[in-house]
Amino acid sequence: MAQQPTTPGGPLNVIGKRGPNIDAVERVTGRAKYTGDIDIPGMLVARVLRSPHAHARIASIDTSKAEAFRGVRAVITYKDAPKVMIWGNRQYALNNPVRFKGEAVAALAAVDAETAEKALKLIAVQYEPLPFVLDPEEALKPGAPQLFEDGNLEGMPRILNRGNIEQGLKESDKVIERMYHCPTMWSGGMEPRACVAQWEGDKLTLWASTQSPFRVHGSLAAMFGVPDGNVRIIASYVGGGFGTKSAPHTDESLAALLARKARLPVKLQYSREEEILDSNTRFETRIYVRVGVKKDMTINALELKAYINQGAYHTRLGGLGNQATHTYKTVNVRTEQYRVHTNIPNTGPTRGVGDPQEDFAVESALDEIAIEMGWDPMEFKLKNIKRNGDPIARGPAGVEDGRLITQVLDRCIELGAARIDWTRRNAAAGGQPGPKARGIGIALTERGGGGGVGGASVKVNLDGSAMVFYSSTDIGTGSRTTLAMIAAEVLSIPLSMFRTTAGDTEVAPYDGGSQGNRTLQGTGRAVQAAARDALDQILAAAGPMLDNTAPADLEMRDSVIRVKADPSKSVKLADVMQRRGRSAVGLGNTTAPQTGMNVERTTAAHFAEVEVDRETGKVRLLRYIAAHDLGRPINVTVVENQIEGGSIQGLALTQGEEMRFDKRTGGCLTGSFLDLKPPTMMDFDPRLIEAIIVPNEGVTGPYGAKGLGENPCHPGMAAVANAIYNAIGVRLREVPFSRGAVLAGLNAQRPAGSRTA
Amino acid sequence: MSDEERERADKASVSRRAFLKGGAAATGALTAALIPGTAEAQLPDATEPDTRHSTVEMTVNGRLYRADVPNSTTLAQFLREDLKLTGTKLGCDRMQCGACTVVVNGRNVYSCTTLALQATGAEVLTIEGLAKDDALHPIQQAFIEHSGFQCGFCTSGQIMTTKVMLDRMPNPTEDQARLALAGNLCRCSAYKKILESVMAASRMMRA
Ligand code: FES
Ligand code: FES
Numbered sequence: 001m002a003q004q005p006t007t008p009g010g011p012l013n014v015i016g017k018r019g020p021n022i023d024a025v026e027r028v029t030g031r032a033k034y035t036g037d038i039d040i041p042g043m044l045v046a047r048v049l050r051s052p053h054a055h056a057r058i059a060s061i062d063t064s065k066a067e068a069f070r071g072v073r074a075v076i077t078y079k080d081a082p083k084v085m086i087w088g089n090r091q092y093a094l095n096n097p098v099r100f101k102g103e104a105v106a107a108l109a110a111v112d113a114e115t116a117e118k119a120l121k122l123i124a125v126q127y128e129p130l131p132f133v134l135d136p137e138e139a140l141k142p143g144a145p146q147l148f149e150d151g152n153l154e155g156m157p158r159i160l161n162r163g164n165i166e167q168g169l170k171e172s173d174k175v176i177e178r179m180y181h182c183p184t185m186w187s188g189g190m191e192p193r194a195c196v197a198q199w200e201g202d203k204l205t206l207w208a209s210t211q212s213p214f215r216v217h218g219s220l221a222a223m224f225g226v227p228d229g230n231v232r233i234i235a236s237y238v239g240g241g242f243g244t245k246s247a248p249h250t251d252e253s254l255a256a257l258l259a260r261k262a263r264l265p266v267k268l269q270y271s272r273e274e275e276i277l278d279s280n281t282r283f284e285t286r287i288y289v290r291v292g293v294k295k296d297m298t299i300n301a302l303e304l305k306a307y308i309n310q311g312a313y314h315t316r317l318g319g320l321g322n323q324a325t326h327t328y329k330t331v332n333v334r335t336e337q338y339r340v341h342t343n344i345p346n347t348g349p350t351r352g353v354g355d356p357q358e359d360f361a362v363e364s365a366l367d368e369i370a371i372e373m374g375w376d377p378m379e380f381k382l383k384n385i386k387r388n389g390d391p392i393a394r395g396p397a398g399v400e401d402g403r404l405i406t407q408v409l410d411r412c413i414e415l416g417a418a419r420i421d422w423t424r425r426n427a428a429a430g431g432q433p434g435p436k437a438r439g440i441g442i443a444l445t446e447r448g449g450g451g452g453v454g455g456a457s458v459k460v461n462l463d464g465s466a467m468v469f470y471s472s473t474d475i476g477t478g479s480r481t482t483l484a485m486i487a488a489e490v491l492s493i494p495l496s497m498f499r500t501t502a503g504d505t506e507v508a509p510y511d512g513g514s515q516g517n518r519t520l521q522g523t524g525r526a527v528q529a530a531a532r533d534a535l536d537q538i539l540a541a542a543g544p545m546l547d548n549t550a551p552a553d554l555e556m557r558d559s560v561i562r563v564k565a566d567p568s569k570s571v572k573l574a575d576v577m578q579r580r581g582r583s584a585v586g587l588g589n590t591t592a593p594q595t596g597m598n599v600e601r602t603t604a605a606h607f608a609e610v611e612v613d614r615e616t617g618k619v620r621l622l623r624y625i626a627a628h629d630l631g632r633p634i635n636v637t638v639v640e641n642q643i644e645g646g647s648i649q650g651l652a653l654t655q656g657e658e659m660r661f662d663k664r665t666g667g668c669l670t671g672s673f674l675d676l677k678p679p680t681m682m683d684f685d686p687r688l689i690e691a692i693i694v695p696n697e698g699v700t701g702p703y704g705a706k707g708l709g710e711n712p713c714h715p716g717m718a719a720v721a722n723a724i725y726n727a728i729g730v731r732l733r734e735v736p737f738s739r740g741a742v743l744a745g746l747n748a749q750r751p752a753g754s755r756t757a
Numbered sequence: 758m759s760d761e762e763r764e765r766a767d768k769a770s771v772s773r774r775a776f777l778k779g780g781a782a783a784t785g786a787l788t789a790a791l792i793p794g795t796a797e798a799q800l801p802d803a804t805e806p807d808t809r810h811s812t813v814e815m816t817v818n819g820r821l822y823r824a825d826v827p828n829s830t831t832l833a834q835f836l837r838e839d840l841k842l843t844g845t846k847l848g849c850d851r852m853q854c855g856a857c858t859v860v861v862n863g864r865n866v867y868s869c870t871t872l873a874l875q876a877t878g879a880e881v882l883t884i885e886g887l888a889k890d891d892a893l894h895p896i897q898q899a900f901i902e903h904s905g906f907q908c909g910f911c912t913s914g915q916i917m918t919t920k921v922m923l924d925r926m927p928n929p930t931e932d933q934a935r936l937a938l939a940g941n942l943c944r945c946s947a948y949k950k951i952l953e954s955v956m957a958a959s960r961m962m963r964a
Contacts, residue, residue, distance in 0.1 A: 025901065027909030028884075029844065029884065029885070030843070030883070031844070188944070189908060190908060192911040237910070272850060272851060272853075573951070636782065638904070639949075641947055644949040645946040645948075674853055678936075680940075681943075684948075
């Protein structure tokens with residue numbers, strides 16, 4: 001292998017700097033083409049007929065009038081749907097019975113939107129309504145309406161056991177039992193789901209707004225029974241995903257089915273209402289926690305029993321993370337997860353998968369018990385966190401068969417606490433007199449850095465410019481930029497000479513996709529390997545131009561190849577490439593790194609300071625410190641942007657974004673931005689969010705990067721809940737933290753006689 | 758139907774579909790709708806699409822366009838579908854997000870909730886018209902330098918609102934800028950970098 005111009009740990013020229021995104025010009029000029037911008041001559045417009053019932057058998061469906069309507073080119077119902085599930089996830093493209101209000105019942109494609117909408121009304125459906133259930137615990141009771149023949153529980157309960165929980169609780173000096181609830185919450189991106197399908201013979205090209213092109217690829221190849229090579233997925237620019245676009249979805253199947261039937265390209269774009277209703281959003285969790293501590297401040301037992309509302313189907317992804325098992329040195333741990341089907345729309349993994357919900361439970365419960373014991377919650381957490389060398393599980397089973405490395409969570413806590421000045425925290429919660437009270441709270445989090453199979457290629461052109469091809473996507477996380485920076489660092493070709501092709505399954509090798517903190521690590525390692533491969537080829541070609549110097553004795557800097565021993569002997573990259581006469585194409589295919597016993601995690605400590613108005617119940621954010629370990633930052637600007645934006649998304653969960661369902665009909669009551677209230681620049685003053693990048697270097701990712709995207713969204717709910725408690729002594733265990741809930745909590749503090757009714 | 762009758766009928770149908778009184782929907786007015794409790798949401802009515810056609814004529818990015826479009830065509834549809842100017846995005850089609858913001862006669866409007874007919878005779882500026890002869894506008898430069906975006910889907914709208922604000926108020930405070938941009942959602946919540954970009958643009962344009 002050729003000598004590298006720069007090595008991890010060595011001097012770096014590109015990595016670790018600030019700087020604009022390499023696709024910034026496209027994004028600020030309107031030239032970036034998102035899926036909805038794609039226009040193919042003769043393309044049809046699709047619309048979806050959705051179920052008016054939360055659970056119903058389709059007794060009959062008559063599409064003849066719609067099919068005869070002028071301008072309609074194809075109509076499909078469940079009868080047209082192949083009996084192959086979408087990515088094996090229990091759901092066909094169209095289903096009978098339908099299991100949530102708003103589920104697709106039929107779809108059609110017509111020459112324009114108006115025709116499609118009119119024709120939709122001509123489809124006659126007779127439903128036989130079935131009883132429905134919306135609550136995950138209700139759904140497990142005997143006699144509850146059943147969504148599937150094998151019941152409402154998805155798979156086996158997921159149980160993780162370490163030590164002996166009952167004995168651990170018994171031997172604790174103090175035990176508390178609490179329940180924390182997060183409702184179903186909307187977490188979609190700015191760009192509603194969109195896809196365009198085009199068949200040429202038995203070859204399908206599908207432009208899709210997805211995070212994981214190869215998952216969609218696999219799903220559609222299986223559904224249509226065609227070889228992988230017959231399917232091409234393109235997700236060039238994606239307007240945000242946050243997990244909702246990480247699993248293959250109904251829309252892609254519908255567009256492909258319609259396009260095949262109509263023999264014309266079809267565009268299917270969800271309206272905002274459809275996107276909210278049918279987008280694999282954040283799942284509801286009811287988490288019962290039991291935690292026991294000993295007088296010496298150690299956590300002796302921690303148990304989580306979680307009911308997860310999967311909604312009607314599931315995405316094969318999701319569930320809780322490892323907050324209970326990987327952050328603290330607790331000997332006795334048990335987690336039980338029940339993933340339950342109910343008649344609400346599909347849910348799935350969304351920014352942090354289930355980590356924000358789990359973090360809310362764990363970090364709140366630990367705050368509660370520390371305060372009950374009279375301990376400083378930060379000291380308590382600092383004492384119990386896992387540190388380097390501590391045992392930690394390598395796999396999903398609870399057994400702690402590995403050991404933790406490159407951990408700097410203690411530094412995250414210390415730097416964050418210093419920045420917010422933790423000493424200003426109220427020694428006694430709610431101690432401040434007057435109508436307004438301030439409080440400070442802390443919440444920690446952790447997550448895997450994401451691995452999986454990475455694939456990418458790097459091409460150096462005849463003029464010395466270069467390209468990175470990868471099939472995962474840039475959903476706003478800056479991966480085009482950071483991946484190109486990795487290649488630029490390896491090759492020492494200026495970043496300005498790079499172009500990227502993202503999200504194309506035909507031009508780039510298989511890759512796991514953009515989710516779960518994995519793109520930078522998983523795809524990044526592949527890009528690093530691909531760039532080295534290309535560099536080897538270039539140096540081999542340069543040798544004959546430099547007195548037949550062996551490649552190992554050459555190096556490339558700033559697109560000039562030099563003899564290491566005699567830098568006066570040099571040749572320009574472009575000259576080497578011209579002479580070589582063919583591009584240098586490097587391939588990178590990587591698996592998760594083999595680290596033996598070692599386990600690397602990414603961590604963060606968040607601190608919130610709030611002011612609570614005792615008269616109105618309003619909670620105002622005063623300051624938010626987000627101290628993160630992400631290994632080495634590849635691009636500092638990108639990292640800050642992720643931490644700042646992710647923190648606001650985490651905070652947003654405290655104030656709204658709840659999806660509510662009508663108990664009588666199962667219908668979604670919150671179908672618009674006005675109902676969900678995603679934050680504007682006025683809701684959280686962005687200047688209050690301060691990102692701290694804790695200096696560190698990992699060992700598994702490219703150039704010591706660990707990955708980041710999910711974590712900033714995890715701790716917001718717990719940090720704010722803990723801060724509210726510190727301000728007014730009211731403990732909120734259900735999100736969102738409404739004014740009503742704050743006032744009710746304050747009211748309950750009053751002596752019985754003086755409470756308001 | 759006489760010409761006069763037709764004209765009256767057209768006007769009636771337009772005003773049925775006009776979601777805000779007094780013409781184009783200005784984002785300033787809509788900002789309030791996004792902030793809970795400050796204004797009633799003004800939602801579009803649910804009448805059938807108007808299938809009659811009219812001729813619209815407007816200047817977009819300095820070029821005059823004339824087209825025969827259904828009366829129900831929104832300005833966003835006209836720009837995206839008829840003129841193929843897809844830089845203007847649709848995030849909600851309900852005047853609740855600002856992704857579709859364009860400049861009409863110097864005002865920032867939600868093009869999803871403005872009829873193409875309402876913009877007849879107007880000067881319209883979209884994101885595609887901001888750069889002059891390949892030289893990026895200072896606002897675009899500032900958004901690049903300060904990474905005032907993540908996924909970029911809201912970015913055209915953020916930039917067009919910024920343009921109108923800085924034209925009217927060249928030297929805003931950060932709080933004034935925040936308020937002016939409150940009608941533009943950024944789901945990635947890249948707000949800190951957006952605010953930095955806006956303030957940098959203000960400095961660059963005054964220099
Ligand atoms: S698309 Fe016009 S305001 Fe959202
Ligand atoms: S950059 Fe993604 S919505 Fe603003």
